[in-house]
Amino acid sequence: MDLTRAMERYVVHWGEMGARWGVNRSVAQIHALLFLASRPLTAEEIAETLSIARSNVSTSLKELQGWGLANMVHVLGDRRDHFETEKDVWKIALTIVQQRKAREIDPTLGTLAQCVTEAKEDPATARDVVERMASVLNFLETVSVWYDQVKDLPPPVLMKLVKLGARVARFVGRRRS
């Protein structure tokens, strides 16, 4: 696929952003490309457009599918697999958050809970240390519960919630200043 200068810049930047957040650069670039593309793309096209090896595209697409960020679709009369992605930014963001929560936060909750339990039983671990561990656990649990409660809201409602939060913030801010 031909990329205009602006599109190329977008894709490259997205790749860099991904890299900074622990996402493979190729994976992030491919996702950006699929997001911009006006039609599903074949792996071959992706490889050519981004100048990366065909095999790399194959692996990265698997990765994206695993994250729920790319779908395989078929075009009538074309044997090849085509790929597309969700175009609603809010939905994409929610998917990413959901995945990272499931893969990283939830296991962390488990580990931290164990650490706290173990630390409590161990007299060698100072009380204040245990309390700090517990405060992190509590923080992550709070954020986690909150996420589970808002995650199923449709994007427009979510948007309103955000704006509501901002309004409350302004109100509280005025009272404090």
Place this chain on the structure above:
Amino acid sequence: MDLTRAMERYVVHWGEMGARWGVNRSVAQIHALLFLASRPLTAEEIAETLSIARSNVSTSLKELQGWGLANMVHVLGDRRDHFETEKDVWKIALTIVQQRKAREIDPTLGTLAQCVTEAKEDPATARDVVERMASVLNFLETVSVWYDQVKDLPPPVLMKLVKLGARVARFVGRRRS
């Protein structure tokens, strides 16, 4: 410093979490150690406790200070620099978000704005492509503005906001089901 089993596990896990989010493992481990520690630590102590090179600790501490996540303090009668970190999890979280926003989101807003402008002027870039770029820009701007409005709230108020959001979510959820 001596680490109990639970503490060691905590520190190691935190290092791994950091690595997954694009934070240097040593940096994350050091921050976790300082967070747990009941008193400021010297670089030497940190190096020994974590079994990493003294020079590595030096660099990592600089990094943490740059993020506003570690402070140098001095202990009476001790020439060496000691380091400590904020112990309030909410404050730590806000600091991290703030830093990542400043370093990554804000520059991205600039780049995206340029991409959109350029794409709009370029007839070779399809209209729907420009619109998708713009939707990402808009999304990041919304989140950004929201953050700027809530970032100065004291943690307890923030906590209430989160709970309020959850309540609204339940309410909306009930109406929809």
Place this chain on the structure above:
DNA sequence: TGGATATTTCAGTTCCTTCTGAAATATCCG
């Protein structure tokens, strides 16, 4: 001032992830 202690810098090494190209496998269709 000079020796001792503490810290930083940096070139080179190590380690790990990512990427490639070739081969293997799968799928399609005449």
Place this chain on the structure above:
DNA sequence: CGGATATTTCAGAAGGAACTGAAATATCCA
């Protein structure tokens, strides 16, 4: 079936971030 096309797998190469140890620098105090 068999040739053509498409996809995946995987061993090795490349590249880059992180780490180390040694040397340089800074700081302190007798």
